[in-house]
Amino acid sequence: MLLLSVALLAIVLLLGLQYIFSYWHRHGLPHLKPEIPYGNLRSVAKRQQSLGVAITELYRRSTEPLVGIYLFFTPAILVRDATLAKRILTVDFGSFQDRGVLYDKKRDLFSCNMFAAPLSSWRPVRSKLTAAFSLSQLRGMLPTVLDVGTKLEDRLGVAAESGDAVDLNGICMRYVVDVIAEVLFGFKADSIGNPEHPFYTIGEYCDEQRSYIRNVHLSSISRKVSNFMISLVRQQMKYRAKNDLARKDFLQLLTDLHQEDLSVEECAANVNLFYTAGSETTKATVIYTLHELAHHPEVMGRLVEEVDECLKQSGGEISYDLVKSMSYLDVCRKETLRKYPGLFFLNRKCTHDYQVPNSWLVIKKGTQLVIPLKAYGMDERYFPNPESYIPERFLEDTKNYDENAYAPFGNGPRKCIAPRMGIFVAKVTLVRLLSKFRFEATQELKIEFAPSVVPLVPKDGVRMKIHRRCI
Numbered sequence: 264m265l266l267l268s269v270a271l272l273a274i275v276l277l278l279g280l281q282y283i284f285s286y287w288h289r290h291g292l293p294h295l296k297p298e299i300p301y302g303n304l305r306s307v308a309k310r311q312q313s314l315g316v317a318i319t320e321l322y323r324r325s326t327e328p329l330v331g332i333y334l335f336f337t338p339a340i341l342v343r344d345a346t347l348a349k350r351i352l353t354v355d356f357g358s359f360q361d362r363g364v365l366y367d368k369k370r371d372l373f374s375c376n377m378f379a380a381p382l383s384s385w386r387p388v389r390s391k392l393t394a395a396f397s398l399s400q401l402r403g404m405l406p407t408v409l410d411v412g413t414k415l416e417d418r419l420g421v422a423a424e425s426g427d428a429v430d431l432n433g434i435c436m437r438y439v440v441d442v443i444a445e446v447l448f449g450f451k452a453d454s455i456g457n458p459e460h461p462f463y464t465i466g467e468y469c470d471e472q473r474s475y476i477r478n479v480h481l482s483s484i485s486r487k488v489s490n491f492m493i494s495l496v497r498q499q500m501k502y503r504a505k506n507d508l509a510r511k512d513f514l515q516l517l518t519d520l521h522q523e524d525l526s527v528e529e530c531a532a533n534v535n536l537f538y539t540a541g542s543e544t545t546k547a548t549v550i551y552t553l554h555e556l557a558h559h560p561e562v563m564g565r566l567v568e569e570v571d572e573c574l575k576q577s578g579g580e581i582s583y584d585l586v587k588s589m590s591y592l593d594v595c596r597k598e599t600l601r602k603y604p605g606l607f608f609l610n611r612k613c614t615h616d617y618q619v620p621n622s623w624l625v626i627k628k629g630t631q632l633v634i635p636l637k638a639y640g641m642d643e644r645y646f647p648n649p650e651s652y653i654p655e656r657f658l659e660d661t662k663n664y665d666e667n668a669y670a671p672f673g674n675g676p677r678k679c680i681a682p683r684m685g686i687f688v689a690k691v692t693l694v695r696l697l698s699k700f701r702f703e704a705t706q707e708l709k710i711e712f713a714p715s716v717v718p719l720v721p722k723d724g725v726r727m728k729i730h731r732r733c734i
C-alpha cells in the first residue's frame with residue numbers, strides 16, 4: 264500500500280514537473296530544452312558555473328531574438344536582441360517596471376531593498392538617495408578616496424618589495440569597502456590595516472551565502488549579516504543624533520527616510536545593498552582593467568603615458584577634473600566593463616502585457632525577462648573581435664560597436680544609481696596605481712569565475728607581480 268502511494272506520488276510529481284517545463288512549448292515560443300528538475304540551470308544547481316556564465320552559454324545556444332528558458336522552475340525570456348532590450352529598459356519601461364526578485368516583508372525583511380522593490384516602494388527611496396551621488400558629493404569624496412588610497416599604495420609597496428605575486432582581488436576589495444564605509448556610512452573601517460575588521464569580514468560571509476537560489480527564492484541574506492547591518496545602522500544613527508551631527512551624505516538621507524516611514528530594518532537592507540552593489544562592481548572594474556593591461560603592454564604603455572602626462576601638468580595633484588580629462592583611461596574602463604560587466608545580466612518582470620514590436624508575440628504580465636549584458640559584449644554582431652581588449656573601439660574617431668548593446672550600468676529609470684561614483688573611484692585608483700607601479704601578469708588571460716555567486720568574482724583571484732616604477 265505504502266509502495267503504491269509512493270509510486271502514485273512520484274507519478275503526480277513527474278506530471279506536475281512536465282507541465283511546468285512545457286510552459287514555452289504551450290505558449291509557442293522558441294525555447295531551449297529544459298531538464299527536469301533544473302530547467303536550463305543544471306550547471307548552476309551543481310555549483311559548476313556561476314549564473315552569469317550559464318546565461319551567457321544559453322545565449323550562444325540559440326539564434327532567435329527571444330528565447331524561452333527556465334531559471335530552475337521559473338519560465339523566463341532571454342532577450343537576444345540588444346535593440347529590443349534597450350527599448351524594454353527605456354521607452355517601454357512602463358511595461359517592465361520591476362525586477363521580479365524576492366521582495367517580501369513577511370518572509371524576509373532584508374529583501375525589502377531598493378533593488379528588489381516594486382515600483383511604488385522603489386520610487387521614493389530612489390529619488391531621495393540619488394542626491395548622495397551628485398557631482399558635488401562626488402567631489403567631496405575625493406579626499407577620502409585618496410586617503411584610503413595611500414593605505415592601498417603602501418600595501419602594494421610591501422608586495423612589490425617582497426617580489427611575490429599577490430591577489431589583487433582581496434586587496435582591492437578591502438580598499439573599496441573602506442572607501443564605502445567612510446563616504447557612504449561615515450565611519451573609518453581600515454580593513455587594509457586590520458584584516459579582521461567586521462565590516463570587511465561580513466562581506467566575505469555574504470559572498471559565501473550569496474547564491475542565486477538564495478537571492479531569488481529563499482531569503483536574501485543570513486541572520487548573521489542582517490543583525491550586523493541593523494546594529495550598524497542603529498549605532499550610526501544614534502551617534503549622529505547624540506552628537507547633533509547632520510551631514511548631507513547617504514546615511515543622513517537614509518535617516519531622513521527613516522523619519523518619514525522606512526523601518527530600521529529596511530534602512531539596514533539598503534545599507535547592505537549599497538555595500539554589495541558598490542564594492543563588488545567597483546573593485547571588479549579596477550582589477551580586471553589591471554589584469555587586461557598586464558596582458559596588453561601596448562595598451563598599458565599608452566595609458567601610462569596619458570597618466571604621466573596629466574599628472575605632470577597638474578603637479579602630481581589628482582582632482583575630479585583631471586581624472587575626467589583622461590580620455591584613454593575612459594575608453595579603457597569602458598572596454599573593461601564590456602568584457603567584465605559588473606552584472607552579467609539584467610532582469611525585469613513584465614508588469615503589463617506587452618506587444619513585441621513587429622511580432623505576433625505578446626509578453627504576458629508576470630513574465631520574467633533576462634537581458635544578458637556579458638553575452639552582448641562578447642557577440643561579434645555588436646562588438647567585432649570581442650575576445651580582444653581594444654579600448655580604441657570606444658574612441659570617437661575609431662568607434663566600432665553597437666551602442667544598443669552596451670549598458671554596463673543598465674538602462675532606463677532603474678539603471679545603476681551611482682555609475683559616476685563607480686567610475687570615479689575606479690579611475691582615481693587606476694591613476695594612482697599606474698603612476699607608481701608596473702603590473703606583471705602571472706596567470707592566464709582567461710579568468711574563471713566563481714560558481715554559485717551572482718557577481719563576477721574570479722575563482723582563483725587575480726594574481727600579479729608588482730614592481731615599483733623608476734620615476
Ligand code: HEM
Nearest residue numbers: 378540541544545605671672673674677678679680681685
Ligand atoms: C563600476 C561600478 C558599477 C557597475 C558596473 C554597476 C552596475 C550596475 C548595474 C548593471 C545595475 C542594474 C541596472 C539595471 O537593472 O538596469 C546596478 C544597479 C544598482 N547599483 Fe550599480 N554599479 C556600479 C557601482 C555602484 C555603486 C558605487 C553603487 C553604490 C554605492 C551602486 C548601487 C546600485 C544600486 C543601489 C542599484 C539598484 C538601482 C535601482 O534599482 O534603482 N552601484 N548597478
